[in-house]
Amino acid sequence: MTAILFLALLQQAPAADRMKVDWERARKIYMANCAGCHGPEGRGGKGADLAVPKLRRAANDEQLFRIILGGIPGTEMPPSWYLGQNSVALVTAYVRKLGAAPDPVRTPGDPAKGKLVYASQSCAGCHDRGFGPPLDEIGIRRSLAHLRQSLEDPAAEVPEEFLMMRATTALGKQITGARLNEDTFTVQITDATGKLHSFRKAELKKLDRLPGASPMPSYKGTLSAAEIDDLVSFLAAQRGGR
Ligand code: HEC
Numbered sequence: 001m002t003a004i005l006f007l008a009l010l011q012q013a014p015a016a017d018r019m020k021v022d023w024e025r026a027r028k029i030y031m032a033n034c035a036g037c038h039g040p041e042g043r044g045g046k047g048a049d050l051a052v053p054k055l056r057r058a059a060n061d062e063q064l065f066r067i068i069l070g071g072i073p074g075t076e077m078p079p080s081w082y083l084g085q086n087s088v089a090l091v092t093a094y095v096r097k098l099g100a101a102p103d104p105v106r107t108p109g110d111p112a113k114g115k116l117v118y119a120s121q122s123c124a125g126c127h128d129r130g131f132g133p134p135l136d137e138i139g140i141r142r143s144l145a146h147l148r149q150s151l152e153d154p155a156a157e158v159p160e161e162f163l164m165m166r167a168t169t170a171l172g173k174q175i176t177g178a179r180l181n182e183d184t185f186t187v188q189i190t191d192a193t194g195k196l197h198s199f200r201k202a203e204l205k206k207l208d209r210l211p212g213a214s215p216m217p218s219y220k221g222t223l224s225a226a227e228i229d230d231l232v233s234f235l236a237a238q239r240g241g242r
């Protein structure tokens with residue numbers, strides 16, 4: 001879509017308060033296009049929790065409309081301009097409604113205890129050193145169910161921006177790690193100790209992509225059910241300082 005058409009759509013963004021909303025239609029559009037990632041109640045999943053009074057990325061209706069229309073580049077949030085302006089406006093109103101009277105997030109455990117569990121495991125060794133994704137806003141981005149799954153079965157849903165790779169050098173040495181950067185000629189990989197390896201592709205014997213692989217261990221047998229509940233509560237409270 002051209003930028004001009006995009007801007008034209010933006011200018012016509014109907015203000016949610018002035019629009020007469022067909023809620024049943026709005027709900028259907030949401031269920032068909034958004035619920036898969038954001039959950040049927042907007043409580044999040046692969047996508048962010050939308051049932052919050054204040055969205056991180058959208059302070060007002062216009063910004064919200066813009067995000068839903070154009071997606072969020074660089075994230076898994078897709079554009080939806082192809083639904084048409086009216087449907088995007090309806091779903092914008094629907095997202096506002098989800099946030100207007102949100103159920104409080106009922107976390108299963110005790111976040112303070114979860115913080116201790118986090119410190120007692122080697123979580124920070126990966127997550128605060130750039131090997132695992134940053135967790136400081138994970139509570140906004142992911143649902144409780146997703147957080148639990150990440151701890152019990154990390155490989156079940158690896159974030160799209162994360163990719164494991166295995167480089168085999170000309171001498172046969174293998175380095176496995178997370179892809180940091182890649183272009184046509186070079187690739188940079190961070191190994192589990194946080195060390196950065198930089199290769200020219202032409203000099204490698206082999207470069208394997210390992211989609212769906214995760215270096216994160218499952219904590220299912222290692223931690224008790226109560227400790228996992230506490231950790232999930234701690235993670236859910238990580239909301240970027242808000
Ligand atoms: C493929 C999964 C996916 C689909 C489908 C999807 N989203 Fe998202 N959405 C995401 C992710 C992931 C984010 C978080 C991006 C980030 O900030 O890193 C997000 C973010 C958002 C945000 C910003 C949340 C905030 O905290 O500011 C809004 C609003 C939103 N989505 C609405 C929608 C609507 C409405 C639809 C349907 C038309 C939709 N999304 C479809 C994955 C998805």
Ligand code: HEC
Nearest residue numbers: 121122123126131132133150154155158159162214215216
């Ligand atoms: C060996 C390194 C390593 C350790 C140790 C580790 N993680 Fe991870 N973690 C990762 C990587 C890499 C990913 C991204 C791939 C994936 O989702 O499996 C990840 C993913 C996650 C996610 C999902 C992130 C998202 O965006 O969906 C959460 C939540 C998480 N880890 C929490 C923890 C907690 C809590 C601990 C400690 C109990 C921990 N991790 C220990 C490397 C690690």
